[in-house]
Amino acid sequence: xxxxxxxxxxxxxxxxxxxxxxxxxxxxxxxxxxxxxxxxxxxxxxxxxxxxxxxxxxxxxxxxxxxxxxxxxxxxxxxxxxxxxxxxxxxxxxxxxxxxxxxxxxxxxxxxxxxxxxxxxxxxxxxxxxxxxxxxxxxxxxxxxxxxxxxxxxxxxxxxxxxxxxxxxxxxxxxxxxxxxxxxxxxxxxxxxxxxxxxxxxxxxx
Amino acid sequence: xxxxxxxxxxxxxxxxxxxxxxxxxxxxxxxxxxxxxxxxxxxxxxxxxxxxxxxxxxxxxxxxxxxxxxxxxxxxxxxxxxxxxxxxxxxxxxxxxxxxxxxxxxxxxxxxxxxxxxxxxxxxxxxxxxxxxxxxxxxxxxxxxxxxxxxxxxxxxxxxxxxxxxxxxxxxxxxxxxxxxxxxxxxxxxxxxxxxxxxxxxxxxx
DNA sequence: TCCGTTGGCTAATTTAGATTAGCTTAATAA
DNA sequence: TTATTAAGCTAATCTAAATTAGCCAACGGA
Numbered sequence: 001x002x003x004x005x006x007x008x009x010x011x012x013x014x015x016x017x018x019x020x021x022x023x024x025x026x027x028x029x030x031x032x033x034x035x036x037x038x039x040x041x042x043x044x045x046x047x048x049x050x051x052x053x054x055x056x057x058x059x060x061x062x063x064x065x066x067x068x069x070x071x072x073x074x075x076x077x078x079x080x081x082x083x084x085x086x087x088x089x090x091x092x093x094x095x096x097x098x099x100x101x102x103x104x105x106x107x108x109x110x111x112x113x114x115x116x117x118x119x120x121x122x123x124x125x126x127x128x129x130x131x132x133x134x135x136x137x138x139x140x141x142x143x144x145x146x147x148x149x150x151x152x153x154x155x156x157x158x159x160x161x162x163x164x165x166x167x168x169x170x171x172x173x174x175x176x177x178x179x180x181x182x183x184x185x186x187x188x189x190x191x192x193x194x195x196x197x198x199x200x201x202x203x204x205x206x
Numbered sequence: 207x208x209x210x211x212x213x214x215x216x217x218x219x220x221x222x223x224x225x226x227x228x229x230x231x232x233x234x235x236x237x238x239x240x241x242x243x244x245x246x247x248x249x250x251x252x253x254x255x256x257x258x259x260x261x262x263x264x265x266x267x268x269x270x271x272x273x274x275x276x277x278x279x280x281x282x283x284x285x286x287x288x289x290x291x292x293x294x295x296x297x298x299x300x301x302x303x304x305x306x307x308x309x310x311x312x313x314x315x316x317x318x319x320x321x322x323x324x325x326x327x328x329x330x331x332x333x334x335x336x337x338x339x340x341x342x343x344x345x346x347x348x349x350x351x352x353x354x355x356x357x358x359x360x361x362x363x364x365x366x367x368x369x370x371x372x373x374x375x376x377x378x379x380x381x382x383x384x385x386x387x388x389x390x391x392x393x394x395x396x397x398x399x400x401x402x403x404x405x406x407x408x409x410x411x412x
Numbered sequence: 413t414c415c416g417t418t419g420g421c422t423a424a425t426t427t428a429g430a431t432t433a434g435c436t437t438a439a440t441a442a
Numbered sequence: 443t444t445a446t447t448a449a450g451c452t453a454a455t456c457t458a459a460a461t462t463a464g465c466c467a468a469c470g471g472a
Binding site for chain 4: 003034035037038041042
Binding site for chain 3: 024025026036037040045046
């Protein structure tokens with residue numbers, strides 16, 4: 001019963017590193033601790049394993065998004081949380097979030113998987129853009145819109161602000177995904193980036 | 207004699223879309239217009255074709271970098287070019303550069319190839335980071351350093367500025383690589399981004 | 413002209429990887 | 443207790459890809 005879960009887990013690890021085609025059912029079986037033919041007691045074929053992973057990815061994401069509040073709906077609540085936070089605390093939050101995205105195993109593996117497989121299938125391409133561009137941007141955009149309307153931030157296109165805030169962090173995330181040894185450097189850049197971003201847009205700064 | 211070039215070209219197209227393992231020597235041969243075994247008159251095996259592509263990629267990049275001046279050395283010259291350019295012209299240049307990166311076939315294909323294969327091999331990972339993070343950043347950084355010292359830009363860490371300038375553009379590039387239909391939207395965002403960037407950092411603005 | 417080299421072909425060959433067949437055992441429910 | 447099902451195994455099987463063998467024509471230089 002738990003074997004099925006385990007298959008998905010191990011397959012995810014393998015796929016995210018080598019891509020679908022370079023992982024053999026044999027590898028997956030070995031990682032799980034069974035023989036290849038036994039996999040077929042749980043999945044119709046290799047494709048099905050991949051689909052199951054995608055399903056999990058979607059589910060996980062929906063949960064995460066609800067949690068962290070990546071949807072516009074929560075921006076209102078979150079804006080309250082951020083409203084009277086100091087710059088240092090804001091930086092700390094940014095770094096924490098970055099580290100969370102970087103180190104959370106599931107998220108990291110899913111991200112790498114989508115990165116590798118994105119050109120194979122337009123459904124995957126859309127999923128990638130949604131999860132790593134559209135949704136984060138629209139969430140951040142909502143947040144900044146509120147900041148602007150409450151006078152915390154200077155007046156500007158909130159979506160552009162969101163892009164300017166998010167893209168550097170996202171870029172550094174992808175750097176660390178492929179070169180984990182650069183984490184320190186990335187953290188430093190993020191800190192300076194957020195600091196500078198505050199200088200640019202915060203109304204109480206000048 | 208030209209067959210060899212053609213093989214590399216067609217293989218690049220195929221690899222960049224489906225990745226190394228999902229392209230069969232047969233596919234390459236067919237694209238070139240010969241039979242699979244004939245490929246072996248030009249390359250020892252499939253791996254060699256891939257290596258040859260990587261070689262081209264490196265060469266091309268060195269040339270491009272020299273041309274566009276992605277190395278710090280040229281920043282001085284380029285700074286002169288940008289020195290007395292209006293905001294609108296600056297935006298136009300940014301968009302042109304973006305479109306060039308996006309549409310130049312070789313560059314686009316190489317970029318996609320590296321994206322897909324980056325986790326397979328740390329050499330590829332390093333190459334990716336160098337070409338799409340380190341080098342652009344250090345070039346932009348040099349440029350901004352000059353802008354700052356000549357009083358064109360406000361005082362700030364040039365590398366952070368470079369990150370803030372480059373990351374959004376790079377991010378949009380990757381969006382368009384997987385969803386080419388979003389080019390217009392990307393161009394709009396780039397325009398607004400550069401405009402805003404100027405507002406933030408240009409000394410003659412406010 | 414003639415020979416060797418280049419680059420193409422068809423027809424094997426080899427290999428590896430996905431999947432199926434069919435057996436076994438243990439738990440589970442009637 | 444017995445029948446059924448779930449989940450494992452080993453031993454095929456099937457297929458598709460990569461590569462090799464060996465033949466042939468064109469062509470460029472001696």
